[in-house]
Amino acid sequence: MGSNGNGGLSPIRHHNFCAGPAALPTAVLERARDEMLDYRGHGLSVMEMSHRSPEYVAIAEKAEADLRELLAIPANYKVLFTQGGATQQFAAVPYNLLGRGGSANFVDTGIWSRKAIAEARHLFGDVRVAASSEADGNTAVPRPEQLEFSGDAAYLHYTANETIGGLAFDYIPGSEGGGPRRPDGSEVPLVCDMSSSILSGPLDVSRFGIIYAGAQKNIGPAGLVVVIVREDLLDRARPDMPSLFGYKALAEAGSMVNTPATYSWYLAGLVFEWLKDDIGGLAAMEAINARKAAKLYAAIDASALYSNPIAPANRSRMNVPFVLADERLDKPFLAEAEQAGLLNLKGHRSVGGMRASLYNAVPEAAVDALIDFMADFENRRG
Amino acid sequence: MGSNGNGGLSPIRHHNFCAGPAALPTAVLERARDEMLDYRGHGLSVMEMSHRSPEYVAIAEKAEADLRELLAIPANYKVLFTQGGATQQFAAVPYNLLGRGGSANFVDTGIWSRKAIAEARHLFGDVRVAASSEADGNTAVPRPEQLEFSGDAAYLHYTANETIGGLAFDYIPGSEGGGPRRPDGSEVPLVCDMSSSILSGPLDVSRFGIIYAGAQKNIGPAGLVVVIVREDLLDRARPDMPSLFGYKALAEAGSMVNTPATYSWYLAGLVFEWLKDDIGGLAAMEAINARKAAKLYAAIDASALYSNPIAPANRSRMNVPFVLADERLDKPFLAEAEQAGLLNLKGHRSVGGMRASLYNAVPEAAVDALIDFMADFENRRG
Structure with missing residues (x-):
């Protein structure tokens, strides 16, 4: 994408340590700048394209393909580009996974975990904290053997990296080939808020039921949120769910149930390209x-x-x-x-x-x- | 903002008649391009700014002030910059207005009206169609005397301009000083999806309870949605509402309950500036x-x-x-x-x-x- 990839900054650009919305690669911003008035000879900005036009669909599909390649996302996972940030997923996840009953289980490691817990409790009441690091001031994550999820756990949610506390998991709960196991051996799907660590390194996506990430750290501009969801979890939604929250409908419509945040999706695609081509x-x-x-x-x-x-x-x-x-x-x-x-x-x-x-x-x-x-x-x- | 305001296009720009995401003013895109790597000497892109930084808060506040000036929005209305497009408001409106019971009333004038009706019915069941133009093929809107809202109407919703049918209201339902009246004289708050006509001309905002508009036609890039809500309607929400839908919380937090779509909000501000300064x-x-x-x-x-x-x-x-x-x-x-x-x-x-x-x-x-x-x-x- 250009020699300026991860190297020196242009003289006008300062060093930006913001927690989010965060720094974007200079090479990505240069590309966006150069394509702003005319996307590759099409005579209009990406912002002005119909989301159903062949030009835009190609942009959207390439972004997904590059993300799949970067994270080696298995074929039985859907990738959704949706809106409202990770905070909206604090509601969308329980709506999508509690349709067959059971309770939401959480690991509490700090402020963002607690926001996810609070929203699930607000909407559905029955929430279990399977483990917490609060007693020791959120300076270490609970060890795997400390996770005590309930017998009726519909899923186990954790925050891979607490953006405010600076606390990160050094392991993925559960075992090879999926989430943690109930006493009867059945799987508790693992749900992860990966907003502030996704794409920071390789990942074994097959361990997760759902990964979601607000874009404004490692993906692109604020507003966009990426959801990676295993196909067998698409049929567990509550019927009283706001339609736009539904992973199944989003998956079937290629994330275009309504007009998506097209420009943010395009910018995310430029970031994915930069990760592939400039970073390697x-x-x-x-x-x-x-x-x-x-x-x-x-x-x-x-x-x-x-x-x-x-x-x-x-x-x-x-x-x-x-x-x-x-x-x-x-x-x-x-x-x-x-x-x-x-x-x-x-x-x-x-x-x-x-x-x-x-x-x-x-x-x-x-x-x-x-x-x-x-x-x-x-x-x-x- | 530049002499190229609403005039000729630069040679590389084609004429774009897209219904949305739609054309943006060339002068706005030029400004965005020029500020992409360095916003006015701050050393970073608007996309990379903390939404709580003084620079960004100034951008956000100026956008709201300019919108208020353009539409002469009365002081007892809140302006929200939120996400998910108008489609998310199809759910958010009934969540915010049905907390005291009553039913949602709609005027059906085409495809977008029906989407709003379908979502309210999906979530809350009790929906009344107060008038419909379907019998005559949606070639004319119902006349004021044909609107038959229910006695328990919590609000009356209509679509000012049907983007697909090309059908527009030539009047605002109700009377001076507010929405339509029940037999006892009390007001039925008027709610309007104004996605494809907002800012196309002056508007008497005081006639409305709630106006909402997806940005991707006359405001800015897709993803952003602007909601204008009368203050006395902020206390009617259902308790089971997803937190991000809540107008009251959004109003109290200056639309920053979570990270807003910062770059889209900035671009909307550039459009408002263009409307004021270039168009007049x-x-x-x-x-x-x-x-x-x-x-x-x-x-x-x-x-x-x-x-x-x-x-x-x-x-x-x-x-x-x-x-x-x-x-x-x-x-x-x-x-x-x-x-x-x-x-x-x-x-x-x-x-x-x-x-x-x-x-x-x-x-x-x-x-x-x-x-x-x-x-x-x-x-x-x-």
């Missing part, structure tokens, strides 16, 4: 992400000013929260970082402190610049 | 739209080849469907039109024939080019 796929992406995160955590751990409380095995590669030993330094830290072209390092308003999000589109050079700035700040002010 | 407001826009539609209908009526069946008073200014006297000419008509740079004239797949959508962003020059082409085609092939 998810194994290469994972190696870059591992390096980026390792060097930032190493800098934090070696410092007397900065600290991160998460158990090493569960430290997120995507979101690195840290606090300063003296919180009176927070404001100057943020102000000087912004002066240095390091944007959006403020932690989530619910927890304070700092957070550097190192999504795919954040180049290694940005992390190096952040580490240099942090060391310099500590030398001067720490 | 909605009265000027209406004059242009009236001229565009009048000359196309005149050309159709004067022709022996083309025809449109809609009663003159109810002909849509936004969507002009027409058929050719010999449908064997449909294919050559479409092929030759496309050769001439006139795109997306094919009628909706459910009805066939042709349709020229003349939304705000379709310049008068495009309509002139279409009329010239139609006359030439008739001379040669008619």
Whole structure:
């Protein structure tokens, strides 16, 4: 897509550590810019295309095909491009999976898990927390043997990466070939909110019943949400479900039950192309992400000013929260970082402190610049 | 925003008559292109901004302020920028208005009315069709005296402009100062799907309880939906409503219950700016739209080849469907039109024939080019 892929930024572009909506690859934005008024000689913008036109359908299908290739999605999974962000899926998942009764089971590892739990409880009441990391301050995820789902579990939901807490699962619940097992050996479908870690590395999709991910971290612009759903789960919906929530109808209509978010879908396709062609796929992406995160955590751990409380095995590669030993330094830290072209390092308003999000589109050079700035700040002010 | 506002197209841009996603003003796309990599010196794209950052909040607030100015929205109305298109509002409206019981009442004037009716019936069963134009083939809207809403009507819903049928209301049901009245004098709140006619001219918002509009015609890119809701209607929601549907929560959170479709909202703001600054407001826009539609209908009526069946008073200014006297000419008509740079004239797949959508962003020059082409085609092939 261009030599500027994951490398240096153009002089006008700052380093953006936002947790979402997050940085996008410069090469993707350049392509979108160049195609804005005229998509490849068709005489109109992608934004202006009928979603049923051959040009647009080709864009949409290529995006899906590239995503399938990147994640090696098995043929018995449907890929949906829908709307409302992950938050809408907090409602859509129970509507789609509780039609045969049973209860929704959750692992609680932080703020986003709890939002999913709250919505299922609000709508359907009967919710079970199969395990929680709250007692130890969400600094480590529950171990597999601590998961106690109910006998009537219709599914088990977890949040692979807590964007605010910076807490990530280091394992996939369940066993090879599917989700966790009930005492009678039957499968509890595994549902995962993968908003802030999808596409950060290779994934065994066959372990999951449903994966969903808001686009605004590693996929594309806010508004779009990608749902990957195993076909045998399409027939479990509650009849009282709002029609647009229905995975089955969306799957049958190629995600075009109504007009989809066409431009966001196109941009997601450009990101997938960038991952394939410029980065070289998810194994290469994972190696870059591992390096980026390792060097930032190493800098934090070696410092007397900065600290991160998460158990090493569960430290997120995507979101690195840290606090300063003296919180009176927070404001100057943020102000000087912004002066240095390091944007959006403020932690989530619910927890304070700092957070550097190192999504795919954040180049290694940005992390190096952040580490240099942090060391310099500590030398001067720490 | 630039001299290219509603005037000539750049050489690379064709004339786009798509019903939606529809043409956008060239000047808007140019601005989006120029700001794609770096929004006004901030060093990042609007797509990459935190929705809670001061830069983005300023963009969002200006968009709302400009929309309020354009439509002269009274202070007791909230403006929401949400997701899922108008189709999601087919569910959200009854969830938000049926919490105190009562039934949903509808005027049926075509395919989009019926989709709204079907969703309310699917979710809540008790639906009343207060009037229908089906018996006369949806060629005229029911007259005010034909509306028979039920005594327990919680609201009356209508579709101001049927995008597929090209059928438009020439009046607003009800009376000055609010919706229709029950026998006891109390108001039945009026709800209007205005997706394909909003912003085509001035509007008396105070007549409505709720106006909603999918963005992909006169507002911006697909995915965004704008809801204008009178404050006293915010407390009538059903408790079993998916949280993201809730107008009250959206209003209280400035439409940021979760991450909104930030880039689409920004683009909508650019369209509002264009309407204000380049066009000169909605009265000027209406004059242009009236001229565009009048000359196309005149050309159709004067022709022996083309025809449109809609009663003159109810002909849509936004969507002009027409058929050719010999449908064997449909294919050559479409092929030759496309050769001439006139795109997306094919009628909706459910009805066939042709349709020229003349939304705000379709310049008068495009309509002139279409009329010239139609006359030439008739001379040669008619």
